[in-house]
Amino acid sequence: MPNLLPSRYLAEPGDPHAFDPAPPPRDPGPVGVLLVNLGTPDEPTAPAIRRYLGEFLSDPRVIEIPQFLWQIILRLFILPLRPKKLVPRYQGIWLDGGSPLTVYSQVQALGVQERLSAEGLNVRVELAMRYGNPSVASVMDTLRQAGCERILVVPMYPQYAASTTATAVDCVTARVARLRNQPELRFIKRYNTEPAYIDALARQVQAYWAEHGKPERLLLSFHGLPRRTIDQGDPYHRDCMDTVVHLKQRLGEDAERVYVSFQSRFGAEKWLEPYTEPTLKEWARQGVKRVDVMCPGFLADCLETLEEIQEECREAFLEAGGEQFRYLPCLNDDPVWVDGLTGLVKRHLAGWL
Numbered sequence: 001m002p003n004l005l006p007s008r009y010l011a012e013p014g015d016p017h018a019f020d021p022a023p024p025p026r027d028p029g030p031v032g033v034l035l036v037n038l039g040t041p042d043e044p045t046a047p048a049i050r051r052y053l054g055e056f057l058s059d060p061r062v063i064e065i066p067q068f069l070w071q072i073i074l075r076l077f078i079l080p081l082r083p084k085k086l087v088p089r090y091q092g093i094w095l096d097g098g099s100p101l102t103v104y105s106q107v108q109a110l111g112v113q114e115r116l117s118a119e120g121l122n123v124r125v126e127l128a129m130r131y132g133n134p135s136v137a138s139v140m141d142t143l144r145q146a147g148c149e150r151i152l153v154v155p156m157y158p159q160y161a162a163s164t165t166a167t168a169v170d171c172v173t174a175r176v177a178r179l180r181n182q183p184e185l186r187f188i189k190r191y192n193t194e195p196a197y198i199d200a201l202a203r204q205v206q207a208y209w210a211e212h213g214k215p216e217r218l219l220l221s222f223h224g225l226p227r228r229t230i231d232q233g234d235p236y237h238r239d240c241m242d243t244v245v246h247l248k249q250r251l252g253e254d255a256e257r258v259y260v261s262f263q264s265r266f267g268a269e270k271w272l273e274p275y276t277e278p279t280l281k282e283w284a285r286q287g288v289k290r291v292d293v294m295c296p297g298f299l300a301d302c303l304e305t306l307e308e309i310q311e312e313c314r315e316a317f318l319e320a321g322g323e324q325f326r327y328l329p330c331l332n333d334d335p336v337w338v339d340g341l342t343g344l345v346k347r348h349l350a351g352w353l
Contacts, residue, residue: 029147030124031352032183033116033345034139035109036168037156037300039131040099044090049083056131061167064229086303093306102129104300104332105156111338112345121346121353124148136171143183150184150352154345156299158197159239160190161225188348192239193246196340200331201296202250208292208328209254215292215326217257217283220244221309222297224262224271237272243296263295263313264304276309277316284320291317294328299337301330 039056041048057063057078063070090099097103105127113125124146128139143151153172157164169187176182191197205218222240230237240260248255263276276293283291293313295305310327317325331337346353 027147028149030122031349032143032146032148032151033112033123033125033349034136034143034151034153034172035105035112035125035127035156036136036153036172037101037105037127037129038164038302039129039133040101040302041090042133044087044094044099046083046087049086049090050079052132053083054079059131059163059167061170062163064226089303089307092311093301093303099302100306100332101300101302104330107333108156108299108338108341111333111335112342115339115342116346123349123353125345130168130171136168137175140172140175144179148183150186152186152188152345152348152352154188154341154348157297158190158192158194158299159222159236159243159297160192161236161239162229162234163225165189186348188344190239191344192243194340194344196343197337198243198246198250200334200337200340201247201294203336204328204331204334205251205254205292205294208326212326214254215257215290215324216288217259217291218254219259219261219276219279219291219293220247221261221263221276221293221295221313222272223264223295223304224275226267227270227272230272240297247296263308277313280313280317280322280325281320284317284322287321289322290324291322292326292328295330298330300332305330 039052041052054074057074058067058071060067063074093100095103109125109127113123116123116125124143126134126139126143128134128136130136140151153169155165155168157168160166172185172187176185209215220243225234225236244258244260248258251258259279261274261276261279262272265271265275280291280293293309295309298305305327314325314327
């Protein structure tokens with residue numbers, strides 16, 4: 001083929017700045033899939049917890065008050081005292097492989113990788129944590145070093161909220177903003193009514209009830225948010241309610257047993273209601289004896305589910321007069337959910353594979 005480049009683009013032989021008129025074919029590399037969960041301390045010790053809380057609670061998406069004032073409160077009152085109190089709570093849930101959130105999130109990431117690889121798809125799946133390790137920045141670098149020119153970001157939050165999904169997107173784009181050669185990005189915003197997600201939740205409930213019997217009530221406890229964030233336009237509450245509607249439809253005649261609440265309040269302002277623990281206490285006083293609690297907004301068990309719900313809420317319900325409290329675990333290593341997550345990922349990779 002004749003050289004069609006103008007002579008001014010051609011350099012003398014040996015010139016290190018010579019323009020190659022026939023470059024080798026570009027290797028597109030694998031497609032990257034980045035799963036992002038919230039995060040956890042590296043170990044159940046006060047220093048590790050302090051580092052984690054310092055990063056988590058310094059995110060203005062999480063604490064939406066003037067940062068100059070909040071940092072004074074955080075550095076002088078919360079970080080010196082709170083980590084020590086949390087040590088026994090984290091120690092009580094820690095697994096041999098680390099925190100439950102890390103262990104089960106990694107199981108899901110590996111499961112998706114195995115399923116995609118079994119189909120012969122050139123995909124690299126990695127897990128990152130928004131706060132703590134492995135960091136989003138380090139995992140993004142790993143994907144880029146593996147040659148990923150296209151990356152799908154999958155926040156591990158079925159329901160969208162600015163304090164979870166949006167801050168994960170912020171973190172990814174902040175890292176990419178520092179790159180000269182940026183990868184192409186896609187983001188999954190929500191999958192709160194994804195059939196595979198609803199089916200996995202329903203199957204878990206039905207399997208548990210088939211083995212252990214049905215309760216009087218099933219309480220779906222979602223993580224709470226300040227009420228003002230919803231008034232300001234955050235769609236989180238709507239996303240949670242849509243999940244509930246679809247799950248109740250899937251449960252059929254047992255839908256009448258299903259109720260909703262919100263947990264993990266922080267601070268003095270009003271949060272989404274009804275609150276989980278007060279709801280359970282009131283039920284017990286009303287004569288409700290047997291309840292099951294499930295946390296659909298968490299894909300992997302963590303401190304908020306295993307300690308706050310399984311321990312604190314159980315104790316509150318039984319002390320108020322309840323007789324049977326059962327916590328249904330998160331989807332964790334459920335193969336039905338891993339299949340569903342794989343299908344969700346594949347659909348959003350359309351055109352890239």
